[in-house]
Amino acid sequence: MKMIDFMTKTEYMPSNQEKQDIKMALILPDGTILLADKSHDDKPMRNYGVTGPRKTVEVHVDYVRILCEHFFRDDQELLEYANQENFYAVIMHWIQQGIVLFNNxxxxxxxxxxxxxxxxxxxxxxxxxxxxxxxxxxxxxxxxDYFRDIEVKKFTTQEPNIHAATEFCSGNEAIPTYLKEKVGHAKTS
Amino acid sequence: MRKLPKLLVISNLDSWHAEAFYPQNNLRNHKEYWELYMKRHPNLCLDYNQSKTETALMVASTQKLVWMDISSNPQQETHKSGILFLPKNPSDSLLSTLFLLKDCLQELAFLELVYNIIEKDGTYRYQSMIGISQKGKKSTDVIDLFYEKYYSKESHPIKQKIS
Incomplete structure (x- = not known):
C-alpha cells in the first residue's frame, strides 16, 4: 500500500501533528492512498503548478484542483468540474469510479x-x-482518530441514480464499524 | 442563478409557513444561521456538538422541510450545491411545495434529497438520493425520481395537480 502526498506528489511520511491535520484523502481502487494535510493552507497556488481564482490555497476546492491536476489530468470531465469549483460533482465523479474518500x-x-x-x-x-x-x-x-463526529456515507452506484445510506460515528469508531459490517457480510454471503 | 437562501425551513403541517435566511456578510458559518433560527423557536435548542448536517436533521425531525446551501465556496454564484431534508410522512401540500422548489433549484449543480430520517440515542441515520447536473441531466431530477419511487403516479392526487 502506497501513501502519497497529492500536493507534492511525494511519499507521505506524516508526523503526529500532521496526522491530526488531515484535509482530504482518497483511496484508489488499487489501494493507493492519496492524501494531504492542512500544512498547505495559505501557500501560493503556483507552488503546486496550478492557477485559479485565488492566489493561495484557501478552501477545499483549491486542494481538489491541485489533486485533479496532479493525478487526474486525463479526465477532462473531472477537470471541468474542478475548474468550475463544483466540489460535489468532483466528489460524486470519484465515487462513481469506485474511489473511497475522506473529507475534513x-x-x-x-x-x-x-x-x-x-x-x-x-x-x-x-x-x-x-x-x-x-x-x-x-x-x-x-x-x-481525532475527529469527534464522522458522517459515514455508503453509496450504491449501480442504480440509475446515486443512493446513499448515512450514519454518524466518532472518529475511532467509523472505520472499525464499517469493516466489521463489511467482513460480516462477506462471511455470510 | 436566482439568489438562494442559506437556510430555508418550511412547515410540514402548514407549507405556507416558510422561513428563509439569506446570506449575510456578518454570519460566518451555518451554525450562526441556525442560531438565528433557534432564537425564533425557543422550544428548540442548538447543540454545539452537532455538525450543520445534524442540526438540519434535528430540525427536519420536528416536521419541517429544510433546505441548506452547502456550496463549498461561499462567494460562488454558479454551480451551487445544497441538501433538502424531508420530514417523515411529508404532507400533500409539502410535496407540492417540493415541486415548486424544483423550479427555484433547477440550476443547482448538486442536490442531495434526504429522507427516512431516523433518530436513535442522539444520533441520526438517513437515506438519500443524489442528483448532479451533468450530461444533459439536472440535479433536480432526483425530486421526480424520489416521487416516482415513493408515491404512486396514478393514485396520488397531488401528482395529477402538479402535472
Whole structure:
C-alpha cells in the first residue's frame, strides 16, 4: 500500500501533528492512498503548478484542483468540474469510479472549534469497493482518530441514480464499524 | 442563478409557513444561521456538538422541510450545491411545495434529497438520493425520481395537480 502526498506528489511520511491535520484523502481502487494535510493552507497556488481564482490555497476546492491536476489530468470531465469549483460533482465523479474518500468538513474556528472538535465525512462506494481499498482503510485510522463526529456515507452506484445510506460515528469508531459490517457480510454471503 | 437562501425551513403541517435566511456578510458559518433560527423557536435548542448536517436533521425531525446551501465556496454564484431534508410522512401540500422548489433549484449543480430520517440515542441515520447536473441531466431530477419511487403516479392526487 502506497501513501502519497497529492500536493507534492511525494511519499507521505506524516508526523503526529500532521496526522491530526488531515484535509482530504482518497483511496484508489488499487489501494493507493492519496492524501494531504492542512500544512498547505495559505501557500501560493503556483507552488503546486496550478492557477485559479485565488492566489493561495484557501478552501477545499483549491486542494481538489491541485489533486485533479496532479493525478487526474486525463479526465477532462473531472477537470471541468474542478475548474468550475463544483466540489460535489468532483466528489460524486470519484465515487462513481469506485474511489473511497475522506473529507475534513470542519468549518468552525476559534473557541467553537476548540470546544467541539473536528467533523469529517467518510464516503464509500459500498457496492464496488475493492479488497485493496478495504485493507487500506485501516491505514487511514490514525488520521481520523481525532475527529469527534464522522458522517459515514455508503453509496450504491449501480442504480440509475446515486443512493446513499448515512450514519454518524466518532472518529475511532467509523472505520472499525464499517469493516466489521463489511467482513460480516462477506462471511455470510 | 436566482439568489438562494442559506437556510430555508418550511412547515410540514402548514407549507405556507416558510422561513428563509439569506446570506449575510456578518454570519460566518451555518451554525450562526441556525442560531438565528433557534432564537425564533425557543422550544428548540442548538447543540454545539452537532455538525450543520445534524442540526438540519434535528430540525427536519420536528416536521419541517429544510433546505441548506452547502456550496463549498461561499462567494460562488454558479454551480451551487445544497441538501433538502424531508420530514417523515411529508404532507400533500409539502410535496407540492417540493415541486415548486424544483423550479427555484433547477440550476443547482448538486442536490442531495434526504429522507427516512431516523433518530436513535442522539444520533441520526438517513437515506438519500443524489442528483448532479451533468450530461444533459439536472440535479433536480432526483425530486421526480424520489416521487416516482415513493408515491404512486396514478393514485396520488397531488401528482395529477402538479402535472
Amino acid at each position: 468538513s470542519t468549518t468552525y474556528e476559534g473557541p467553537t472549534f476548540i470546544l467541539h472538535g473536528k467533523h469529517g465525512q467518510l464516503l464509500i462506494p459500498d457496492d464496488i469497493i475493492t479488497e485493496e481499498q478495504i485493507e487500506s482503510l485501516s491505514s487511514l485510522q490514525p488520521f481520523i
